[in-house]
Amino acid sequence: MSSKDQTGEAAYKVLARELREAILQRRYVDGTRLPTEAELAAEHRVSRQTVRRAFHDLVAEGMVYRVPGRGTFAAPRDGQYLRQFGSIEDLMGLSLDTQLEVLRPLRRRVDVDAASRLRLDSDAVHTVVFRRTHDGEAFCHTAVHLHPAAAAVLADVPELTEKGAVSDATIIGLLDTRLSNPIAEAEQSITAAAAEKPLADALGCTIGDPLLRVDRIYLTTDQHPVELAINHFLPEQYSYRVKLRRSTH
Amino acid sequence: MSSKDQTGEAAYKVLARELREAILQRRYVDGTRLPTEAELAAEHRVSRQTVRRAFHDLVAEGMVYRVPGRGTFAAPRDGQYLRQFGSIEDLMGLSLDTQLEVLRPLRRRVDVDAASRLRLDSDAVHTVVFRRTHDGEAFCHTAVHLHPAAAAVLADVPELTEKGAVSDATIIGLLDTRLSNPIAEAEQSITAAAAEKPLADALGCTIGDPLLRVDRIYLTTDQHPVELAINHFLPEQYSYRVKLRRSTH
DNA sequence: CGTTATTTGTGCGTATGTATT
DNA sequence: AAATACATACGCACAAATAAC
Numbered sequence: 263m264s265s266k267d268q269t270g271e272a273a274y275k276v277l278a279r280e281l282r283e284a285i286l287q288r289r290y291v292d293g294t295r296l297p298t299e300a301e302l303a304a305e306h307r308v309s310r311q312t313v314r315r316a317f318h319d320l321v322a323e324g325m326v327y328r329v330p331g332r333g334t335f336a337a338p339r340d341g342q343y344l345r346q347f348g349s350i351e352d353l354m355g356l357s358l359d360t361q362l363e364v365l366r367p368l369r370r371r372v373d374v375d376a377a378s379r380l381r382l383d384s385d386a387v388h389t390v391v392f393r394r395t396h397d398g399e400a401f402c403h404t405a406v407h408l409h410p411a412a413a414a415v416l417a418d419v420p421e422l423t424e425k426g427a428v429s430d431a432t433i434i435g436l437l438d439t440r441l442s443n444p445i446a447e448a449e450q451s452i453t454a455a456a457a458e459k460p461l462a463d464a465l466g467c468t469i470g471d472p473l474l475r476v477d478r479i480y481l482t483t484d485q486h487p488v489e490l491a492i493n494h495f496l497p498e499q500y501s502y503r504v505k506l507r508r509s510t511h
Numbered sequence: 512m513s514s515k516d517q518t519g520e521a522a523y524k525v526l527a528r529e530l531r532e533a534i535l536q537r538r539y540v541d542g543t544r545l546p547t548e549a550e551l552a553a554e555h556r557v558s559r560q561t562v563r564r565a566f567h568d569l570v571a572e573g574m575v576y577r578v579p580g581r582g583t584f585a586a587p588r589d590g591q592y593l594r595q596f597g598s599i600e601d602l603m604g605l606s607l608d609t610q611l612e613v614l615r616p617l618r619r620r621v622d623v624d625a626a627s628r629l630r631l632d633s634d635a636v637h638t639v640v641f642r643r644t645h646d647g648e649a650f651c652h653t654a655v656h657l658h659p660a661a662a663a664v665l666a667d668v669p670e671l672t673e674k675g676a677v678s679d680a681t682i683i684g685l686l687d688t689r690l691s692n693p694i695a696e697a698e699q700s701i702t703a704a705a706a707e708k709p710l711a712d713a714l715g716c717t718i719g720d721p722l723l724r725v726d727r728i729y730l731t732t733d734q735h736p737v738e739l740a741i742n743h744f745l746p747e748q749y750s751y752r753v754k755l756r757r758s759t760h
Numbered sequence: 761c762g763t764t765a766t767t768t769g770t771g772c773g774t775a776t777g778t779a780t781t
Numbered sequence: 782a783a784a785t786a787c788a789t790a791c792g793c794a795c796a797a798a799t800a801a802c
Contacts, residue, residue: 503700
């Protein structure tokens with residue numbers, strides 16, 4: 263029995279998630295050592311190799327660092343340091359003092375590229391286009407492409423289905439409360455792009471102006487992509503900051 | 512012997528680097544499948560587990576993706592030079608497959624803005640300007656401003672002091688071995704900017720083209736800023752990727 | 761439609777080396 | 782010097798997904 267797991271969730275992934283949660287909840291702060299491989303193996307009734315795979319993933323994520331002969335430690339991530347992953351809460355907090363204005367209401371559309379990035383079988387996605395303003399000043403243009411299941415739970419939200427509607431919502435905020443599985447992580451890619459006409463019109467800049475393009479794919483806890491957001495920011499009003507740190511100490 | 516490696520370089524890391532190089536050199540493009548685990552194990556005279564660990568790292572880096580029952584494939588990167596810069600090690604590893612070409616050699620210059628960002632008392636910094644190429648193709652223009660103490664230890668490095676010099680160095684790699692305190696972290700800020708003439712000339716693009724601008728300030732273990740790097744990337748050939756994770760719920 | 765071969769995924773066991781305390 | 786703890790490597794068995802027949 264201990265040798266297999268029919269549920270499909272790998273033992274090392276379960277263990278990795280458990281340790282990740284514990285670290286995020288600030289157990290093992292200061293220099294506290296995490297349990298040794300042998301201890302965790304005994305506690306969880308798995309082999310030491312399974313514990314090692316879990317730790318290997320956590321090291322790759324930057325959650326912990328390991329020192330031969332001493333042990334495993336949570337990577338410092340408050341105060342001076344920040345871990346390599348930003349948090350989704352930061353993104354949700356975006357709505358605090360900004361407004362969303364719908365440019366093209368939520369509707370089913372054909373978009374091969376977006377569909378493939380959401381790993382859909384069909385070519386149709388549900389799309390809503392809006393801009394975000396702060397103090398009446400537009401600073402971000404966003405096209406959100408949704409998985410059909412995600413679009414279904416947002417179909418009756420007037421803030422997204424009526425052109426010109428203004429609200430202080432965020433899509434992930436709306437999705438998070440309505441989906442059965444909450445959103446757990448996002449893959450983000452950042453690049454630069456020139457403003458095309460619709461973007462320039464929406465943002466009040468000139469065609470060809472450089473914009474910061476931020477694509478995010480949001481994944482639920484079971485790793486299913488539900489939302490692809492393509493954002494274009496005015497660089498004068500937005501920059502993306504992170505801290506990098508050395509993985510070994 | 513097959514069971515140990517006194518040189519200190521782990522077999523799976525050697526294999527991972529070899530495969531990484533091959534992928535960056537565009538072998539395995541389109542949908543070509545990489546060799547199977549069994550094939551690589553036989554070729555390199557290692558066990559299948561060792562091959563698996565090499566692939567595990569490459570998957571974490573986003574270099575390849577794997578499909579059970581089908582095989583391992585190079586991650587599609589539409590002509591982009593793609594690497595994860597989530598840690599300082601990643602930046603040091605940049606030298607593995609890119610070259611540095613000096614445009615303006617290291618020299619003392621007056622730059623009020625750079626000096627203040629390095630928290631210097633005077634207005635003078637030491638600056639070197641170069642571009643970075645991959646496969647003979649320029650993809651990044653960089654101006655590095657150094658703290659006088661950092662510049663002092665690099666004053667006799669011909670790769671930085673001679674115009675037109677080409678090397679595979681990285682500034683932080685050079686600094687790290689020469690400074691008494693190693694580099695521990697970096698603050699990074701990302702935005703977009705239009706290409707000005709010298710940038711367009713160096714990168715072979717048109718004036719006004721959108722570029723991804725990445726500023727990094729490197730700090731030593733005692734929190735002293737020693738280097739300010741201002742990078743401009745061609746967006747077609749570079750994008751910045753991170754994963755975001757929800758902290759807790 | 762099922763069967764089979766291929767290929768990756770997971771788990772466990774063991775042995776040995778290296779770094780730290 | 783000894784004990785502890787992580788690092789690397791090899792081996793085996795079986796599960797699950799895919800593709801070809």
